[in-house]
Amino acid sequence: MAPLKRILLVEDSERDIELTLAALEENNLANEVVVARDGAEALDYLYGRGKFAGHANGLPVVVLLDLKMPKVDGLEVLRQMRNDTGLKHVPVVMITSSREEQDLVKSYQLGVNAYVVKPVDFQQFVDSVKEIGFFWAIINEPPPGSLKRHG
């Protein structure tokens, strides 16, 4: 199977990871999904360090970023990415349970590309993931340096 654009999913909840992957699967968006279990891991991945050291990662086409995580939360990851010249153009979609306005505001201030509230209704979530994946992983032309679809 030809490798699709790589997606970085940053999520601390195992259950959410499973649901998200199920939703992606449901929408036939089985791109290579790298899962980071918290912000620190996500940054390690993006910078190719820690347990991702030595991997020729390349940048993901999109980062699906949970907001509330232990250690380094989503907003901090976003902040560091936007402050890094190599990472600042990587699209980031905030996927979160929160409808809190402050989170929304902060996210956009930090330069998030999209903000999606995970609905309780799974079907709605599936629909949302479908839209997100479709747009960011297929339609959107990623900035140079991102991993291209191979062959």
Added chain:
Amino acid sequence: MKTSVENKVVVGFATSVLALLGLGWLSYQTSINSTTAQDWVTHTYKVVATLEQGRAILTDAETAQRGYLLTGDEIFSKDTQNAQSRVAGWLVNLRQLTADNLEQQKRLDELHPLISQRLAMLNNRIQLRREKGFQAAVDAVATRQGTALSQKIQNAITAMRDAEDQLLLQRQQALRADTRFAEATILIATALAVIIGLVAVIFIHRDLKKRREAEEILRQSEERARLMIGSIKDYAVIMLDPGGRVMSWNEGARSIKGYTAEEIVGQHFSKFYPQESVREGWVEKMLSEATAKGRFEHEGWRVRKDGSRFWADVIVTAMRGTDGGLLGFVKVTRDLTERKRAEQVQEERDRFFELSRDMICVAGFDGYFKSINPAWERTLGFSREELLASPFIAFVHSEDHAATQAEAQKLSGGEETINFENRYRCKDGSYRWFAWSARAAIPQKLIYAAARDITEQKLAREKIIQLNADLRRHAVQLEAANKELEAFSYSVSHDLRAPLRHIDGFVKLFDKQENGNLDDRGRRYLGIIADSARRMGALIDDLLIFSRMGRSELRRSRLETNSLISEVVDSLQTEIQGRRIVWKIDTLPQVEADAAMLRQVWANLIGNAVKYSRPRDPAEIEIGYKAENGEFVFFVRDNGVGFDMQYAHKLFGVFQRLHRAEEFEGTGIGLANVQRIIHRHSGRVWAEGKLDEGATFYFSLPQIKIITATKE
């Protein structure tokens, strides 16, 4: 002077009259004397004439005898007899005439017998002729006896005549002497009277001259007095007749009262009094008092010609003639308005000083009070004497001594004291807080100060500080609570929803996985699980919104109400689809409000109207407003299922529902949210309804112009 002249006139006149009377009397006496003398002269002439008459009678008798002797004719005899009777009458007459002269009487006594002899001789010869004839008679005659006797008689008469002539001479001389004396006396008396008259005239003239001079002096002095009174400017000096009408007017009256003499003379002086004084009978009282006591003084308001009032001091003095009769009144008026005002100002200052609740004092640089107002005694309980007896520092709280003395030092250096605070001791040992403002009069070495008792304010201030501290603590607590609440709702937002999401998600995955193996009941259970999770998700969402509506900041802007409503109606399309709804939406005014919040309000109310009118076909929804009392009252009316008014109070409570979820879905937070939002916009919200007849929900918002007005 006057009496002296009159006395002199009387004395002079009396003297002149007496002199004239004397003169008259003298003249009268002199004239009586000379008349007597004249009478005597006349008498003497009469005696002389009578003596000569006797000679003639005797001659007649002799002649008649001779005739008879010659003729014998009896006619001659008769003549002789006739002559004889005449001689008798003559003798009587002569005796009477010479009764005053004894010598002549004696001579007459001698004469009388001679005449009687002669007459007897005559008769004898006549007898002789008749009886003895002519010759006998001639013979007798020839004896010459008769002739000798006649000669004797003639001699006697001549002697008498000589005596009378002698008397006549004497009497004429006396008469002349009397006449001369009278002339001299009259002359002297006249001269005397003239001299007395002249002297009197001179004296009187002199006195009259003096009197004229005195009168001139008096006239001049009166003129001066008149001019003086007339030109007095500060006093109105006027004369009134007994009835109170103005008789004279001076410059002062003109300048004080404003009338000219021409305007006012003859008018009643009540014109100068305010109506109320006239009504109270002041005018009559003044005149009657002045009449009774001679003088009446009074101070009061008077009226000028132009109607303005002035404060006058008036003295009315009754004028009486020398006979005591009332001639009128002198009325002296002084304009004391300025003094009255000054007095009033002074009085007010005094009263202010007396009544002031603030402690007012004058203190010397020597540290003692010089003057204090009664507020000191009232506030501190010390008597005035006690307060003046000791230096003021003795009453100051020992902790405030240094500051107080420093302040006094500053004052004496010319600085002002503003809001200096210290404590003064009361007689009961307690202390009162005073706030001072003061200034010093350096040349007089005096401090003028006023203090306000701020003890209560101090306590209140302390209380306020206490309350403020409490409030700050509460605020901090509240803020902490709020933060906790925020953290809580944040956490709810994230963490409470995740398990629900998982429930729903894995139910779906399970269903997908196991669909073929599940019977209907199993599928229904899964449906209920998923539905419950979703329902809880909705509840959490609504609760979060509700919480956010209470906490988040209001962002007011001007909103087009109608476009807001259009948006809301559009968002309800899924609800509306397939239903017949008659919309009646008024043209609504703009409001100033938080857009998101107000959208929430309309969404709730319109959503409710749509939801609860579901059983109606067609449903009718009316949206309108009215402006009243500076606010807009909006309403949303539907013809839906309505509600029972007895539960109206539950409509706006959180999680309060009047319908079961199976009838009408909902979380029971929508109207609570509406109320919270409207309250935050200073509005009110209420509802009217009737079961099965629809409901009307009202809310009010302040009108825009009022909001902008309060903003400015």
